[in-house]
Amino acid sequence: MELTEFEALAEPFCREAAEQQARYGFNPIEGLTVTAAEIAAVERGMAVTLPDRYKAFLTRFGAGLFGFVELFPIVPVPGRYDDLRTVNDQEFPDRDFVVVAPVGTGDHWGxxxxxxxxxxxxxxxxxxxxxxxxxxADFLEFLAEQGLKSCSDRALERRD
Known part of the structure; x- marks a missing residue:
């Protein structure tokens, strides 16, 4: 999936998120955006090249909470999160896998x-x-499916 296609899918969700922020003081999009230079520094430190669509998402939308997915931030957030490099240094120091989001059960997506x-x-x-x-198939497809679950999807899940 290309970023422009993902942006079109995310646009209604982003509008809804802004409304939730205004109405309830809660935004399901945290938006911890980063620069290309910050991403490059983490790539050098981890000795990996991250996928282009993942990097594009981080510069446009950012890490942290994005709907139903919590993404490890590239830049550490004091007192709030494990960042991408710290988690991967602990979990996958041999770098055969890079985790980007916890599932909440000790499992990860990556x-x-x-x-x-x-x-x-x-x-x-x-x-x-x-x-x-x-x-x-790619990070944007993953977020479209996991992060942008619609209200009707959530209602159906509650019934199951």
């Missing part, structure tokens, strides 16, 4: 790494078994 380059595909990494699952 990218497999081949020769220092993160693949575009997003995978679900289980913390207790070695049986990762492909969840999306």
């Amino acid at each position: 990218f497999p790494v081949v020769a220092g380059r993160c693949q575009e595909q997003v995978w679900f990494h289980y913390h207790d078994v070695d049986d990762d699952e492909l969840v999306a």
